[in-house]
Amino acid sequence: MxxxxxxxxxxxxxxxxxxxxxxxxxxxxxxxxxxxxxxxxxxxxxxxxxxxxxxxxxxxxxxxxxxxxxxxxxxxxxxxxxxxxxxxxxxxxxxxxxxxxxxxxxxxxxxxxxxxxxxxxxxxxxxxxxxxxxxxxxxxxxxxxxxxxxxxxxxxxxxxxxxxxxxxxxxxxxxxxxxxxxxxxxxxxxxxxxxxxxxxxxxxxxxxxxxxxxxxxxxxxxxxxxxxxxxxxxxxxxxxxxxxxxxxxxxxxxxxxxxxxxxxxxxxxxxxxxxxxxxxxxxxxxxxxxxxxxxxxxxxxxxxxxxxxxxxxxxxxxxxxxxxxxxxxxxxxxxxxxxxxxxxxxYPPCIVLVALSFCKDFWHSQSRIVAPVMLVSLLFGIIDACKGAGLADWLPTRLAHLPLSEQGLAWLVPAVITLAGAVICDRLLGKRREALA
CATH class of the missing domain: 1.20.1740.10 (Amino acid/polyamine transporter I)
Structure with missing residues (x-):
């Protein structure tokens, strides 16, 4: 070798x-x-x-x-x-x-x-x-x-x-x-x-x-x-x-x-x-x-x-x-x-992709977890990008003042919440498949 x-x-x-x-x-x-x-x-x-x-x-x-x-x-x-x-x-x-x-x-x-x-x-x-x-x-x-x-x-x-x-x-x-x-x-x-x-x-x-x-x-x-x-x-x-x-x-x-x-x-x-x-x-x-x-x-x-x-x-x-x-x-x-x-x-969806790649053994289906969390991180990353491009005035007030928004991390909290929801769904769907089998 x-x-x-x-x-x-x-x-x-x-x-x-x-x-x-x-x-x-x-x-x-x-x-x-x-x-x-x-x-x-x-x-x-x-x-x-x-x-x-x-x-x-x-x-x-x-x-x-x-x-x-x-x-x-x-x-x-x-x-x-x-x-x-x-x-x-x-x-x-x-x-x-x-x-x-x-x-x-x-x-x-x-x-x-x-x-x-x-x-x-x-x-x-x-x-x-x-x-x-x-x-x-x-x-x-x-x-x-x-x-x-x-x-x-x-x-x-x-x-x-x-x-x-x-x-x-x-x-x-x-x-x-x-x-x-x-x-x-x-x-x-x-x-x-x-x-x-x-x-x-x-x-x-x-x-x-x-x-x-x-x-x-x-x-x-x-x-x-x-x-x-x-x-x-x-x-x-x-x-x-x-x-x-x-x-x-x-x-x-x-x-x-x-x-x-x-x-x-x-x-x-x-x-x-x-x-x-x-x-x-x-x-x-x-x-x-x-x-x-x-x-x-x-x-x-x-x-x-x-x-x-x-x-x-x-x-x-x-x-x-x-x-x-x-x-x-x-x-x-x-x-x-x-x-x-x-x-x-x-950057946010790329960070999510890399981070979740190390956790694939913790759930039944990677796609159920990775896809929705990446999508949410991308959407909120775009909100941060709009602010960075000077388009904050075009955004609704709620979106312009999200948690951690001032730090450019508006995507983090929604991504964690989505991850928690996706993990719960994965557990439920995984158990159903096993029960049917």
Whole structure:
């Protein structure tokens, strides 16, 4: 039986970590740290739940079913599962996450050196997605190109930044913004959505499993074990990166007060700490981090859509890279603005799907439980999304002021109530079937 060597398992863990650490992972923690002020660690705790805990749990859930998202979503039916998968792949692929990797790496790393002009962004994104296209053509080599080469470089750069955040703070912690004074944990929790890591985990599951299989491992038990180990290594790495970036942001009040996003905070800190060399260092760090994630997302999306569309993997890589290139030229601010409502709507049913996948032995029929709870979480997630999109005035007063609505968690209470009702129905229907038998 073929098994992975210790160095291969470590490379797999590094690859998984590198796939996750992209644009959102680097720009959101600093702004949370800056705005949370003295409440930074409570906000960090909420952030770590959605940006580390959920992705790791999702990788484990996918590993248990072979890595494919359609196997995980089977309780809600083939059509609904297919729609959910397509939405997730598109959201973390060419619509939001992949283009965002290019715009973030440009605006944080290169724009301070070249100027923030549309032409500079276009030329940078063109070269960027040509590299993404070239590396994505060979998904079987990801463990070598990413796990053994790009990931260690990325980890080294992040380690330098992380050590500096604690050893060379830019200043004292500032005053917390009102939202973080009122509810720091839930603010961090919602900001963790924006990293898209849970959706990314749903997409990367098959990439991780295929990387294991590329080494000749075909035992389902071993594949599951290695995928879980890789997820845990990645989770530990993510937590360390976030803690460092929270500290960086919290101590940057004196140099980045009033910053509109984490990219501004990062640039201000690096310029303050490392001087002119800092801009070059940051450009390399951000480009490496974002490039690896873009490759992983492009491979995953091409793998998925090649199975359901009459297009080859290579043709899809070309289409995905080309479309991402076009979307990336909208700019970072517009991309974040568009993505927030969509993520707020689709995250709740994805969280429900992953959480309930671990409880399937507690009821007679998965579909009776999973389908209604996911539907309710989606409906109330859409209500939160409407509020996030500035459409709260269009909603009835009762819907606009649901329990936990101010924290962006209006879906949670209805989902728990639906779960309780679904479990009772499942017990009753299950007993009836047994009685008739």
């Amino acid at each position: 073929k098994v992975l060597k210790g160095q291969d398992i470590l490379a797999l863990g590094f690859m998984t970590f590198a796939l996750f650490v992209g644009a959102g992972n680097i720009i959101f923690p600093p702004i949370v740290g800056l705005q949370a002020g003295p409440q930074v660690w409570m906000a960090a705790l909420g952030f770590l739940v959605t940006a580390v805990g959920l992705p790791v749990v999702t990788v484990i859930a996918l590993a248990k079913v072979g890595g494919a998202m359609d196997a995980l979503s089977s309780p809600i039916g083939k059509v609904a599962g297919g729609i959910l998968a397509a939405v997730c792949y598109l959201a973390v692929g060419p619509l939001f996450a992949t283009p965002r990797t290019a715009t973030v790496s440009f605006e944080v790393g290169l724009a301070p050196l070249t100027g923030d002009s549309p032409l500079a962004l276009f030329l940078y994104s063109l070269v960027y997605f040509l590299v993404v296209f070239w590396v994505s053509l060979y998904p079987g080599r990801l463990l070598d190109t990413v796990g053994r080469f790009l990931a260690p470089l990325k980890i080294f750069a992040l380690a330098v930044l992380g050590i500096a955040a604690f050893a060379l703070p830019a200043g004292d912690i500032g005053v917390a913004e009102p939202a973080y004074v009122a509810a720091p944990f839930s603010q961090g929790f919602i900001n963790g959505y924006l990293t898209m890591d849970t959706l990314g985990a749903l997409v990367f599951g098959i990439v991780i499993v295929n990387a294991i299989r590329s080494r000749g491992v075909d035992s389902p038990q071993l594949i599951t074990r290695y995928a879980i180990i890789a997820g845990l290594i990645a989770g530990l790495g993510l937590a360390l990166v976030y803690i460092c970036l929270f500290r960086l942001g919290a101590g940057s009040h004196a140099i980045a007060a009033g910053a509109s996003n984490g990219a501004v905070v990062l640039h201000a800190y690096v310029q303050h700490t490392f001087g002119s060399l800092g801009s070059g260092f940051l450009a390399v760090l951000i480009s490496l981090a974002c490039l690896v994630t873009a490759v992983g997302l492009t491979c995953a999306c091409a793998e998925y859509f090649s199975k359901i569309l009459p297009l080859s993997y290579k043709a899809l890589v070309i289409l995905l890279a080309g479309f991402s290139l076009l979307v990336s030229n909208l700019g970072l601010t517009k991309l974040i603005l568009f993505s927030i409502p969509v993520l707020t709507a689709i």
